[in-house]
Amino acid sequence: GQQVMQIPQYQHVQEGEDFTTYCNSSTTLSNIQWYKQRPGGHPVFLIQLVKSGEVKKQKRLTFQFGEAKKNSSLHITATQTTDVGTYFCAGPGGAGSYQLTFGKGTKLSVIP
């Protein structure tokens, strides 16, 4: 079945440093979604990418969808303590699938 892999599993950064997490799928994706889960919280939708090579920005967050639509990245510029949490990418389980397959996530810790 489809697999979605994320690296790194953990990332500790000093406040103000940049952070990047990478997501790779074993199959081509029609779209990819990113979610953030704060400690003790639930996943919260951040963004959806649909087009090959698409780049979207949300303030300090930059999301990219690869040309082959098999990989994606999330980059945070100048991290803040409010960025702490686990970032998940998720893709459809297959053509016409209702499922979302989530990666294992990247847990970000920000040292003040």
Next chain:
Amino acid sequence: GAGVSQSPRYKVAKRGQDVALRCDPISGHVSLFWYQQALGQGPEFLTYFQNEAQLDKSGLPSDRFFAERPEGSVSTLKIQRTQQEDSAVYLCASSLGAQYFDSNQPQHFGDGTRLSIL
């Protein structure tokens, strides 16, 4: 309500007992999903409803797991004869589901039910 509501927030049960977890999705959301999230892992798909119809239950781990959404709104996930490996957070999510494929829709998650089996 404004968001997806799940109850109870915490459930402790003895091995072998049956449990029922409730999800109240965002009003008007056609699609409803159940996920299981183990510690340090991403959510894993269990089952999907479009209104009252259960269109995909391929993620349910065993026949001890059963889900229903009889009136197309509130859903219940039932686990019979619980085992220790059932301990996890059970997340419910809903989405509008108005487009072709519901996997294209952003999903709105509830706070989850943390289930502990002793």
